[in-house]
Amino acid sequence: MATLADSFLQDLEDLEGDKPLEEEYDTSKGKKALGDEDSDDDIIDAIQAFEQGEKSGSSSVSEMLKNDEFQKLMDEVRERKDEQPALELGKQLSEEDTEYPLITRCNSLVREIDDEMMNIHRFVRDIYSKKFPELESIVVSPLDYLQVVQRIGNTKDLTTIDFSDILPNTAVMAITVTASMTAGNVLPRQELDKMLVACDEAFLLNDCKRDVLLYLESRMSGLAPNLSALLGAALAAKLITAAGGLLNLARMPAQNVMLVGATKKALLGMSSSSYHNQGIMMYSDLILSTPMEFRNRAVKLVSGKCGLAARVDSFHESPLGQVGTQLREKILQSLAKAQEPPPAKQKKTLPPPEDKPRAKRGGKRHRRIKEKYGQTEFKKMINRVKFGVDAEDNIYTEEWGLGMPFFEGKAQQFKSQKVSKEKQLQQHIKAQKRQRSAAAAGGNVSGMASSLAFTPVQGLELANPTAARKAPDVGDKYFATSAGFVNLSTPMRI
Numbered sequence: 207m208a209t210l211a212d213s214f215l216q217d218l219e220d221l222e223g224d225k226p227l228e229e230e231y232d233t234s235k236g237k238k239a240l241g242d243e244d245s246d247d248d249i250i251d252a253i254q255a256f257e258q259g260e261k262s263g264s265s266s267v268s269e270m271l272k273n274d275e276f277q278k279l280m281d282e283v284r285e286r287k288d289e290q291p292a293l294e295l296g297k298q299l300s301e302e303d304t305e306y307p308l309i310t311r312c313n314s315l316v317r318e319i320d321d322e323m324m325n326i327h328r329f330v331r332d333i334y335s336k337k338f339p340e341l342e343s344i345v346v347s348p349l350d351y352l353q354v355v356q357r358i359g360n361t362k363d364l365t366t367i368d369f370s371d372i373l374p375n376t377a378v379m380a381i382t383v384t385a386s387m388t389a390g391n392v393l394p395r396q397e398l399d400k401m402l403v404a405c406d407e408a409f410l411l412n413d414c415k416r417d418v419l420l421y422l423e424s425r426m427s428g429l430a431p432n433l434s435a436l437l438g439a440a441l442a443a444k445l446i447t448a449a450g451g452l453l454n455l456a457r458m459p460a461q462n463v464m465l466v467g468a469t470k471k472a473l474l475g476m477s478s479s480s481y482h483n484q485g486i487m488m489y490s491d492l493i494l495s496t497p498m499e500f501r502n503r504a505v506k507l508v509s510g511k512c513g514l515a516a517r518v519d520s521f522h523e524s525p526l527g528q529v530g531t532q533l534r535e536k537i538l539q540s541l542a543k544a545q546e547p548p549p550a551k552q553k554k555t556l557p558p559p560e561d562k563p564r565a566k567r568g569g570k571r572h573r574r575i576k577e578k579y580g581q582t583e584f585k586k587m588i589n590r591v592k593f594g595v596d597a598e599d600n601i602y603t604e605e606w607g608l609g610m611p612f613f614e615g616k617a618q619q620f621k622s623q624k625v626s627k628e629k630q631l632q633q634h635i636k637a638q639k640r641q642r643s644a645a646a647a648g649g650n651v652s653g654m655a656s657s658l659a660f661t662p663v664q665g666l667e668l669a670n671p672t673a674a675r676k677a678p679d680v681g682d683k684y685f686a687t688s689a690g691f692v693n694l695s696t697p698m699r700i
Contacts, residue, residue: 267329267404268411270322280414283312287421298525299428309425312418316447319415323348326408330355333401337390344380345373347469349412354381356405360392419443427527432515435530437490437508445486445512456513456520463487464509487512492537500544507537 270276286308299306327348334355335342345351353372361367364385369378393401422443426434430452433442448467449455455463467486487493487508496504511533518529566572 266407267326267400268322268407270318271407271410279311279315280417282308283418283421287417287424289424298431298519298522299425305425309422309429310451312422313447313451316415316418317450319411319418323408323411323415326404326411327351330401330404330408333393333397335390337393338385338388339390340384340388341381344377344384349408352405352408356402358385359402360398419447422447430516430519431527432518432524432530432533433512435527436511436515436534437492441486441490448486452516452520456516458513458516460506460510460513463512464505492534492541496541497545500541503544504537504541507540511537 266272286305299309330352331342337360338358341351341354345354350372354369357367357369357372358364362385364382369381373381419440422429423439426439426442426446430442430446433445433452436442437445445463445466446452446455449458449463455466458466464487465485469484487505490508492508493501493504515530515533518524523529
């Protein structure tokens with residue numbers, strides 16, 4: 207029985223048995239052509255190409271610097287960098303202008319230069335990791351990494367090298383301590399020269415990027431006047447190029463605008479997080495002039511207003527930048543108001559009480575409560591003691607501090623409260639119940655009862671206290687303590 211491996215081998219034999227395609231050798235181009243399709247021979251071996259480049263003496267790493275189109279574009283940018291755009295007052299650059307294609311090409315060129323610099327950084331990092339592998343985790347910025355590598359080279363004692371103009375003191379200390387404990391090896395002279403040439407090319411590309419940004423900065427007043435009025439021409443040019451153009455920036459939401467151009471910043475144990483992302487917006491004067499506790503609010507405000515200014519510029523409205531100036535003033539006012547101290551608490555007087563009579567609840571329950579807790583006539587008469595007339599003292603009312611309500615030697619008559627017939631009937635029923643319960647309890651003889659009785663005729667007299675008891679009930683016959691067992695005529699069913 208054939209297995210899966212045997213079936214695969216059979217398929218390979220069938221493919222080898224097929225007739226190969228006819229190969230035609232193109233003498234003019236120096237390569238083989240397989241009809242309309244490319245062959246595997248067109249794939250260039252990277253190692254072989256690197257060795258051929260070394261033998262031919264070509265030591266360049268960047269392909270962009272070899273490109274003639276890139277060199278022509280940079281020459282044109284350098285020529286127009288110091289020129290001012292000939293725009294009429296109140297007009298903005300549009301797609302019909304001859305310089306507009308160059309501006310859009312420069313926006314994408316900045317990103318291409320950044321990608322090329324990142325490729326060079328990877329190339330140098332792969333080579334230099336043999337000597338100092340820990341340097342990549344200490345210096346995160348690609349340009350700073352290349353500068354540090356160029357200064358160190360194959361030097362073993364880093365205390366003799368000055369990095370103060372490139373890195374902060376904490377990073378310099380970390381590099382010096384780590385280099386003394388690293389397990390790297392010294393690079394060969396050929397690899398070291400190749401790496402130093404790559405660093406020089408990266409610095410040259412960085413200069414080209416600076417020229418492009420300066421050119422875009424000089425054209426920001428015509429391309430994005432409102433964004434330039436809000437952030438400044440230099441920062442607006444960097445923001446537009448990092449976003450890939452003005453139209454792409456106008457389409458971004460505010461939470462994405464604040465992250466445009468974000469780079470990692472090494473904190474080297476000085477914070478709870480290893481890295482901290484900082485976008486281009488963090489370099490705005492509006493944010494840098496704000497205290498640290500209000501910077502999050504400032505970043506959100508500036509990002510939102512940048513999106514609005516970019517949308518206004520994309521529609522070619524407000525060519526003089528009035529909208530950008532107004533947005534900047536609103537941001538400053540909002541931040542100034544946020545930094546104001548809270549107002550002191552004011553003592554408010556209590557509102558005057560309402561003397562209006564409120565509607566009272568009626569009904570049977572309310573009337574009963576009113577009768578129970580209402581003021582009696584006696585209290586009313588006490589409160590009606592006349593001024594200037596001493597009330598008669600009464601020994602029974604001394605604790606009240608008032609006298610009896612007698613005026614002019616005459617006792618006052620109290621009005622009896624009117625009781626409804628329904629209440630009288632209820633009181634009568636309750637009295638009857640009390641009488642019945644007292645009569646029922648009267649027949650019981652307590653244990654303290656005595657056989658001696660006092661009579662007005664004979665004085666002391668013996669009497670039987672249980673003589674007045676009634677006859678025993680029928681139940682005493684069966685349930686008395688002296689009752690015996692009774693035989694039933696019919697047996698009980700269980």
